[in-house]
Amino acid sequence: MLPVERYVMHDDLSELLPVSVVARELELSAQRVRALIDQGHLPAVRTPLGRLVAREDVARFRRRRDQFGRYRVAAES
Numbered sequence: 001m002l003p004v005e006r007y008v009m010h011d012d013l014s015e016l017l018p019v020s021v022v023a024r025e026l027e028l029s030a031q032r033v034r035a036l037i038d039q040g041h042l043p044a045v046r047t048p049l050g051r052l053v054a055r056e057d058v059a060r061f062r063r064r065r066d067q068f069g070r071y072r073v074a075a076e077s
Helices: 019-026 029-038 055-062
Strands: 017-018 045-049 050-054
Touching: 017 029, 017 055, 019 029, 019 055, 029 050, 045 055, 050 055
Parallel strands: none
Antiparallel strands: 017 050, 045 050
């Protein structure tokens, strides 16, 4: 997890998405999104409301989809 300071620059809290919204946007289960966060593949912060992911990080992760619709999570060279 990234420290909260990573998101302090956000003027609009609507740029931080809960796991359920991230799952819907990435067409994954919420459980899979939490696993990606725990494994360090998707940056997030923990809050009293749950884990939140920056919209820009969701867009960046979405671009990692291969031609078969799978997400590449291995380290890129």
